[in-house]
Amino acid sequence: DAKTTQPPSMDCAEGRAANLPCNHSTISGNEYVYWYRQIHSQGPQYIIHGLKNNETNEMASLIITEDRKSSTLILPHATLRDTAVYYCGTNDYKLSFGAGTTVTVRA
Amino acid sequence: DAGVIQSPRHEVTEMGQEVTLRCKPISGHNSLFWYRQTMMRGLELLIYFNNNVPIDDSGMPEDRFSAKMPNASFSTLKIQPSEPRDSAVYFCASSPLRDSSNYGYTFGSGTRLTVV
Numbered sequence: 001d002a003k004t005t006q007p008p009s010m011d012c013a014e015g016r017a018a019n020l021p022c023n024h025s026t027i028s029g030n031e032y033v034y035w036y037r038q039i040h041s042q043g044p045q046y047i048i049h050g051l052k053n054n055e056t057n058e059m060a061s062l063i064i065t066e067d068r069k070s071s072t073l074i075l076p077h078a079t080l081r082d083t084a085v086y087y088c089g090t091n092d093y094k095l096s097f098g099a100g101t102t103v104t105v106r107a
Numbered sequence: 108d109a110g111v112i113q114s115p116r117h118e119v120t121e122m123g124q125e126v127t128l129r130c131k132p133i134s135g136h137n138s139l140f141w142y143r144q145t146m147m148r149g150l151e152l153l154i155y156f157n158n159n160v161p162i163d164d165s166g167m168p169e170d171r172f173s174a175k176m177p178n179a180s181f182s183t184l185k186i187q188p189s190e191p192r193d194s195a196v197y198f199c200a201s202s203p204l205r206d207s208s209n210y211g212y213t214f215g216s217g218t219r220l221t222v223v
Binding site: 030032042046095096098 | 140149152200209211212215219
């Protein structure tokens with residue numbers, strides 16, 4: 001499994017876009033990139049995933065670089081309820097998580 | 108759908124005692140995963156099952172840990188004997204078997220284990 005690297009923390013203003021980076025330079029060709037978030041001590045919540053192409057759903061957008069060595073999760077309009085730890089991970093046949101980024105959305 | 112159900116939510120036990128954590132996956136999901144979360148090591152995959160069969164247990168820390176999945180709707184993670192360093196939050200997750208690398212896992216709410 002590829003090792004992922006994320007910044008430990010970041011702040012974001014409410015209503016603004018939050019861009020969360022992740023490096024996965026050792027990712028293999030069949031590994032998917034996944035993003036989850038964890039609020040307080042709840043179980044991780046699935047956000048989005050992708051292999052090569054950029055993806056968008058009702059929660060977020062995922063931008064994967066052409067060489068697949070890094071990705072960015074975009075929360076288009078951050079709200080206070082988006083304050084959480086965001087985990088980037090990779091999955092070939094099992095999902096491995098990075099250390100996560102603590103995102104604090106401020107009013 | 109009730110989601111992935113774990114019990115108990117909290118467990119406090121004395122060192123040396125046996126601890127059993129339980130998980131009920133989402134109906135129809137054929138892959139089940141046990142994770143452990145600590146401040147020091149983050150989220151670690153302990154073991155996972157496909158169709159009730161253990162596929163990869165390389166994350167199980169030592170022989171004191173064992174996991175079973177006797178049927179498609181139930182799994183247990185047992186620690187015997189427990190030690191203070193086993194204190195952590197243990198999560199269970201499930202996913203459809205079909206190409207599980209291309210499908211998100213659904214996690215339970217976790218069991219917070221404290222060994223004193």
